[in-house]
Amino acid sequence: MRVTAYSDYALRVLTYAGLAGDQSVRIKDIAERYQISQSHLTKVVWRLAQHGFLETTRGRSGGLRLARAPEDINLGDVLRKIEERRSLVECFGAEGACVITPACAARRMFREAMEAFLTVFDQYTLADILARRSALAQALALELPDAP
Helix, strand or coil, X not given: CCCCHHHHHHHHHHHHHHHHCCCCECHHHHXXXXXXXXXXXXXXXXXXXXXXXXXXXXXXXXXXXXXCCHHHCEHHHHHHHHCCCCCCCHHHCCCCCCCCHHHCCHHHHHHHHHHHHHHHHHCCEXXXXXXXXXXXXXXCCCCCCCCC
């Protein structure tokens, strides 16, 4: 089991936005801090906003921020909604099923393994990722906003 780069980027965006608190942040800044593609992040941000994890504002003074409190963003929920293709093996995909799929008992095992993997993430929220705010901010060379 592994988290895809797309899901990894989604968690990074949420982490960055969570560190910013109520302040709006720009995709450009997130891409620079993490040293990843701005165009990839744009797709990730769009998807996170589509599923209600982020609020986005377009335009010159636009940006993004969390749409919910970090403790209300469940990581299992994020992964389930962000990943279009959660197939561990070919027989779960829409295209090109394996030739033994109709007779294969392993499908159930793979399905259970995937659910067990996601169940671990169901136990955590974005607040858990943000638990070491100061260390995260330092690693990203960010100044944390003043706490309300």
